[in-house]
Amino acid sequence: MRSVGAVEVKGIGVLGPLVVAGADLPAARQQRLLLVALAAVAPKRLGSDVLIEGIWPDARPADPRKALQVLVARLRRALAATAVDVSRTNDGYGLETGGVGLDRAEFDRLCTDERALPTVALQERRRLLTEALGLWRGEPFGELGDQPLVADIANRLRLDRDEATGRLHEVRLALGELGGLLPELTAWAQARPVDEAAWCRLALGLHGNGRPTEALRTLHVHRRTVRETAGVEPSRAVAELEARLLADDVHSGAKGVGGNLRVPTRSFLGRAGDVRAVQRQLAAGAVTCLTGTGGIGKTMLAIQVAAGRRQHHRDGVWMCELADIEAGESIVDALAGTLGVHQQRGLTLIETLTSAYADADALIVLDNCEHVRASAAAVAAELLRRCPTITLLATSREPLGIAGERVHQVGPMVVPDHTGELGRRTTAVELFLERAREAGGVLEADDPTLASVAEICRRLDGVPLAIELAAARTRAMALTEMTTRLDERFRILVHGQTDRPLRQQTLWNAVDWSYQLLDPSDQELFRQLSVFLGGFTIEAAAAVSGRSEVDVEDSVWSLVDRSLLTAGTGTERTRYQMLETLRQFGQHRLLESGMAEQVRSAHLDYFVRLAELARDGIRGPDEQRHVGRVRDDLANLRAAHQHALSSDRIDLAAHVVTALHGYAEWRQFFELGTWAIATLARLASVDIHTPTLHAIAGWSRCIAGDFDAAIHHAHQGLEAEHHGGIECGWLHDVLAHSAYFQGDVEQGLEHGESELARARAHGDPYRLAYVLADSGTHAAIAGRIELAGARAAEALTLAAQIGSPSAISMAQLAQGFVLRADEPVAAIQWLQRAARLADTVDSAWTASVCRGELALLLALHGDPADALELGLAQFLGFRRAGDDLRARGVLRMAIPALHRKLPAEHWVDLVVLDVGTGDRPHMREPFNDRAVADVVARITGTIGPAMSRQAADRARAMDDTEVFDLGLRVLRRALEEVRGERPDPPPNSGTARPRP
Numbered sequence: 001m002r003s004v005g006a007v008e009v010k011g012i013g014v015l016g017p018l019v020v021a022g023a024d025l026p027a028a029r030q031q032r033l034l035l036v037a038l039a040a041v042a043p044k045r046l047g048s049d050v051l052i053e054g055i056w057p058d059a060r061p062a063d064p065r066k067a068l069q070v071l072v073a074r075l076r077r078a079l080a081a082t083a084v085d086v087s088r089t090n091d092g093y094g095l096e097t098g099g100v101g102l103d104r105a106e107f108d109r110l111c112t113d114e115r116a117l118p119t120v121a122l123q124e125r126r127r128l129l130t131e132a133l134g135l136w137r138g139e140p141f142g143e144l145g146d147q148p149l150v151a152d153i154a155n156r157l158r159l160d161r162d163e164a165t166g167r168l169h170e171v172r173l174a175l176g177e178l179g180g181l182l183p184e185l186t187a188w189a190q191a192r193p194v195d196e197a198a199w200c201r202l203a204l205g206l207h208g209n210g211r212p213t214e215a216l217r218t219l220h221v222h223r224r225t226v227r228e229t230a231g232v233e234p235s236r237a238v239a240e241l242e243a244r245l246l247a248d249d250v251h252s253g254a255k256g257v258g259g260n261l262r263v264p265t266r267s268f269l270g271r272a273g274d275v276r277a278v279q280r281q282l283a284a285g286a287v288t289c290l291t292g293t294g295g296i297g298k299t300m301l302a303i304q305v306a307a308g309r310r311q312h313h314r315d316g317v318w319m320c321e322l323a324d325i326e327a328g329e330s331i332v333d334a335l336a337g338t339l340g341v342h343q344q345r346g347l348t349l350i351e352t353l354t355s356a357y358a359d360a361d362a363l364i365v366l367d368n369c370e371h372v373r374a375s376a377a378a379v380a381a382e383l384l385r386r387c388p389t390i391t392l393l394a395t396s397r398e399p400l401g402i403a404g405e406r407v408h409q410v411g412p413m414v415v416p417d418h419t420g421e422l423g424r425r426t427t428a429v430e431l432f433l434e435r436a437r438e439a440g441g442v443l444e445a446d447d448p449t450l451a452s453v454a455e456i457c458r459r460l461d462g463v464p465l466a467i468e469l470a471a472a473r474t475r476a477m478a479l480t481e482m483t484t485r486l487d488e489r490f491r492i493l494v495h496g497q498t499d500r501p502l503r504q505q506t507l508w509n510a511v512d513w514s515y516q517l518l519d520p521s522d523q524e525l526f527r528q529l530s531v532f533l534g535g536f537t538i539e540a541a542a543a544v545s546g547r548s549e550v551d552v553e554d555s556v557w558s559l560v561d562r563s564l565l566t567a568g569t570g571t572e573r574t575r576y577q578m579l580e581t582l583r584q585f586g587q588h589r590l591l592e593s594g595m596a597e598q599v600r601s602a603h604l605d606y607f608v609r610l611a612e613l614a615r616d617g618i619r620g621p622d623e624q625r626h627v628g629r630v631r632d633d634l635a636n637l638r639a640a641h642q643h644a645l646s647s648d649r650i651d652l653a654a655h656v657v658t659a660l661h662g663y664a665e666w667r668q669f670f671e672l673g674t675w676a677i678a679t680l681a682r683l684a685s686v687d688i689h690t691p692t693l694h695a696i697a698g699w700s701r702c703i704a705g706d707f708d709a710a711i712h713h714a715h716q717g718l719e720a721e722h723h724g725g726i727e728c729g730w731l732h733d734v735l736a737h738s739a740y741f742q743g744d745v746e747q748g749l750e751h752g753e754s755e756l757a758r759a760r761a762h763g764d765p766y767r768l769a770y771v772l773a774d775s776g777t778h779a780a781i782a783g784r785i786e787l788a789g790a791r792a793a794e795a796l797t798l799a800a801q802i803g804s805p806s807a808i809s810m811a812q813l814a815q816g817f818v819l820r821a822d823e824p825v826a827a828i829q830w831l832q833r834a835a836r837l838a839d840t841v842d843s844a845w846t847a848s849v850c851r852g853e854l855a856l857l858l859a860l861h862g863d864p865a866d867a868l869e870l871g872l873a874q875f876l877g878f879r880r881a882g883d884d885l886r887a888r889g890v891l892r893m894a895i896p897a898l899h900r901k902l903p904a905e906h907w908v909d910l911v912v913l914d915v916g917t918g919d920r921p922h923m924r925e926p927f928n929d930r931a932v933a934d935v936v937a938r939i940t941g942t943i944g945p946a947m948s949r950q951a952a953d954r955a956r957a958m959d960d961t962e963v964f965d966l967g968l969r970v971l972r973r974a975l976e977e978v979r980g981e982r983p984d985p986p987p988n989s990g991t992a993r994p995r996p
Helices: 029-041 048-055 064-078 103-116 122-133 151-174 182-190 196-208 212-230 236-246 272-281 298-307 328-339 349-356 370-386 427-438 447-459 464-471 479-494 502-516 520-529 538-545 549-561 580-593 596-617 623-632 634-646 650-659 661-667 671-682 690-703 707-721 731-741 745-762 765-781 785-802 805-819 824-839 844-861 864-881 884-901 904-918 926-943 945-956 960-978
Strands: 002-004 007-009 085-089 092-096 287-291 317-321 363-367 391-396 406-409 566-569 574-577
Touching: 029 048, 029 064, 029 092, 029 151, 048 064, 048 092, 064 085, 103 122, 103 151, 103 272, 122 151, 151 182, 151 196, 182 196, 196 212, 196 236, 212 236, 236 864, 236 960, 272 287, 272 298, 272 406, 287 298, 298 317, 298 363, 298 391, 317 328, 328 349, 328 363, 328 370, 349 370, 363 370, 370 391, 427 447, 427 464, 447 464, 447 479, 502 580, 520 538, 520 549, 520 580, 538 549, 538 574, 538 596, 580 596, 596 623, 596 634, 596 650, 596 661, 623 634, 623 661, 623 805, 634 650, 634 671, 650 661, 650 671, 650 690, 661 671, 661 690, 661 844, 671 690, 690 707, 690 731, 707 731, 731 745, 731 765, 745 765, 765 785, 765 805, 785 805, 805 824, 805 844, 824 844, 844 864, 844 884, 844 926, 864 884, 864 960, 884 904, 884 926, 884 960, 904 926, 904 945, 904 960, 926 945
Parallel strands: 287 391, 287 406, 317 363, 363 391
Antiparallel strands: 002 007, 085 092, 566 574
16 A cells, blocks of 8 residues: 555556555656556556557657567566566557556446435435545646547546536535535636536535525626637526526525436445446437346336436426336327326327427436337337427337337346356345345355355346345245245246246246245235235225225235335325336236226225315315325326226216316316216216216316317206206306406306306305405406405405315415505515415416416516516416416516516517417406506507517417417527526516515
């Protein structure tokens, strides 16, 4: 061991001046250069010609090969006292380290281990990166780093060091180590004036340290530097960070993560090389497909790869499960559901989806494509064609077979061979030992134990799932017994199953073997639990199995111990989930038992009850808890509804749909409209739920802009009320909103009055509170402020008595509308309060309306930068949800803020937006329309009538997509103008500037 500075070097050090532990370096520069070159590529070799060219680049010896041999001999003598030697083969010369470590190799290993960790494993990532960077003692290869023979390698090492330093900065920011880190971030960024990531990290550090103005100024300086030195604009990442800083949407140093990806907390072993390889293959506009046999670990690898990319995709990382899709045509439905996209009128669902994500920067994982491969390939190809900035990652047992596909074959884990040449501590053995320890097994790391584990891993072909299942049994079974039982099960499985591929036989055997080791009671529960999708609670498992919760809990934990279930967290209780491969196995066994229909019926009955309990709970102060329960079990509720339809239990299908109406209405769960339409198609006559089914179907059609269909459903529902259906309080709501969206405010108010009279007669306070708030809002829109104020006041009183956050926030919204003309500052405060309360119960509808209105009020009476931020967020949210009516309204309400912040050369675009949104269906609001009209009038007075007419003609020739694209461009352009600047004073200098 040699000490250089503060760093002790064990072995060979090249991350700084060359060091070889236990030896004095040769004085001859050429010998040191030879040693550095060989150390730089070890364990690879360098050819004689390469070495000759690098050591004597200018004046070669008369006999260069002889000279090289002499140089090697002298170097070997200099290293004689160490374990290091130079060897020669036909391939050239190589460095034999004799077991002595290379600091370069150790640095690579530590960085590789860090990249393979989940993003959230901050402490462990910090430890690995700190240790890796601690190996550096100076510039690579010291004074020899600029020699042509090693210059390229030295540059690569510097880049690797800089990347690791940046990653450590990110981790320390995320851990909140702000004060002590700032000087380092500042020096790092100043030394790299065009390094975008460095300046973004500095801005985050300043903001987190309570210096938001300096953070914005830092990004402004970087933007100017890039423009002046490179002649280009900074990337969207800088603009997005500026927007988040302006909105104070930075709660820690970590960048916000979007999407639905969930990373398991268990350790991820043996795939670091695969993770790096797949991440290198990922690219925008392309699909990378992970292929391999079932249970080989494709899904887990995809999750780890995606987790490592979450910080790089502005629009999130999304996991779309296709395992439960039975027909290829359902893939688009599943993908749209994952991404939160609702079908738009006049477009197919795939057209709607690709329109919503046309310019999105997102990573989408399509998991388990093999059984619908052709359809999955078609959907992937269409996505890539229409969404060139999307990155796709798929898992399948065979490639999708589309042009440009990048395929990564996921093979078995490395297992020891029979000769022992690969060593017993391979990745498969390490996985077995790790999972055995987690299961409570006591294994000694002696030679007999390692030999038995190696044998088991070999027999299981290195399949991760099979290894984990075997390891879980070590708590109750000796390794020698396990080896015997594996042999026996292999023979049983092969018999009668020879048409299966060999590895599939092994995987099936591993699952079947674990199943056979359960006692009969646990086997029965395992079969029954396979009916759940998306997880379950103990309460749900007890209901489906017919056992007590105490009995079920014991069996569930037994299954968890055996890795046949995984435990996670839910809204209020622990949730359990079965791996898909295991669930399919359980379904097979359930069918064999002859109990499948009975179990599915119990599943249906339980989720009908859950939906009905949620229906009542959502209407009171405990709304948040019931909303969480429904959200956690949407997959099970969907399956229950489908089973009710397929088994002709239409009454229960109707129960599920109508019970979920209160959840769906506020949370923009538009998929419920599809459920309602499918249920109505199966009803032979009027059912008590028919009016509500028509209301749900009508509302979904209204949001899609299909007003004729919406009105038809509403009238059908009212007719059904007269023929035995239960009165529904939402039918006139559908008629009212269809009228509002078509510009007929008076007719909308008439329907609102009709519903108010019905609600008062009905006596349901929750329904009355909603109708009063809705009626007050629309009365305010129509300019009937006195009436609106009375309705809002009554709604506030009634909602407070009920205690439902959705009802209270809706009443607060109405009050904000009442005050917006005469008391705009108070109106802003009411709307902000309503939006925050709505957020607590996922009441996206109310929150979105509030923030859409705030976009206009803040433009007129507050900070236009805040107005633009809100406008952009709400516009994108409505577009992704498929609610084009409200997206159109948000664009209109953003025009005053856009006018204040856009340069004059862009004002003609605002005239186009005014006509392009005003001539299409949107919520007509005289107050808002007057404010927009005043701004547009000032614009037309400036640009002149001729240019205004041209802008109007241009707008009328555009379709919705073109109008929305223009709106998105001008919103982003205006935000570029305000970022880094002080906000303009409000038009009324005596008015306070509320901030959302």
